[in-house]
Amino acid sequence: GESVGLHLPTLSVQEGDNSIINCAYSNSASDYFIWYKQESGKGPQFIIDIRSNMDKRQGQRVTVLLNKTVKHLSLQIAATQPGDSAVYFCADRRMDSSYKLIFGSGTRLLVRP
Amino acid sequence: NAGVTQTPKFQVLKTGQSMTLQCAQDMNHNSMYWYRQDPGMGLRLIYYSASEGTTDKGEVPNGYNVSRLNKREFSLRLESAAPSQTSVYFCASREPPGQGTFQPQHFGDGTRLSIL
Numbered sequence: 001g002e003s004v005g006l007h008l009p010t011l012s013v014q015e016g017d018n019s020i021i022n023c024a025y026s027n028s029a030s031d032y033f034i035w036y037k038q039e040s041g042k043g044p045q046f047i048i049d050i051r052s053n054m055d056k057r058q059g060q061r062v063t064v065l066l067n068k069t070v071k072h073l074s075l076q077i078a079a080t081q082p083g084d085s086a087v088y089f090c091a092d093r094r095m096d097s098s099y100k101l102i103f104g105s106g107t108r109l110l111v112r113p
Numbered sequence: 114n115a116g117v118t119q120t121p122k123f124q125v126l127k128t129g130q131s132m133t134l135q136c137a138q139d140m141n142h143n144s145m146y147w148y149r150q151d152p153g154m155g156l157r158l159i160y161y162s163a164s165e166g167t168t169d170k171g172e173v174p175n176g177y178n179v180s181r182l183n184k185r186e187f188s189l190r191l192e193s194a195a196p197s198q199t200s201v202y203f204c205a206s207r208e209p210p211g212q213g214t215f216q217p218q219h220f221g222d223g224t225r226l227s228i229l
Binding site for chain 2: 009034051089098101103104
């Protein structure tokens with residue numbers, strides 16, 4: 001079935017470097033794409049969303065890029081900090097499924113001091 | 114502001130036992146959700162409640178029941194627990210979106226359930 005997935009299960013970056021977390025999607029009936037951050041022992045925390053008719057959106061130290069041609073979503077974190085270490089999930093909201101969210105399997109980001 | 118509160122945080126059950134997981138939100142949200150998270154996987158929707166008095170099945174509803182007790186509370190019940198239901202369970206709530214807008218789901222910190 002169609003799903004949201006991630007290219008890399010684990011990403012290790014040096015503190016201060018920029019991080020890029022990637023996500024591929026297959027469903028064409030999604031109106032929003034969302035990134036969540038999950039720290040160990042905690043629930044997912046909303047980071048940023050992007051509407052399907054946009055290709056870029058910026059937040060505080062984060063940027064989400066959406067390439068609908070190749071069905072690819074990425075989350076860029078600038079100047080990665082130790083507090084950014086977590087699992088990051090992409091999700092999409094399905095217009096053809098009562099607007100429910102479908103989550104990918106997650107990428108673990110490790111920040112080296 | 115507590116947000117979404119789940120109880121208990123941890124539980125161990127024997128196969129065949131029953132249990133209710135509790136969830137309460139203090140954000141006056143209409144919609145509430147129950148997900149399970151298994152190792153190396155994303156969250157999968159079990160049941161949701163778009164508004165008080167309504168509940169609907171998600172991706173993986175088998176073996177579960179839910180009750181939307183009032184606007185604040187949404188409980189998940191396992192009538193006869195099975196080892197395959199060992200998982201971390203997350204409750205979430207969300208404001209209803211306006212026309213063409215997106216409102217994120219807010220999650221609790223989960224209930225870690227082991228079934229022996």
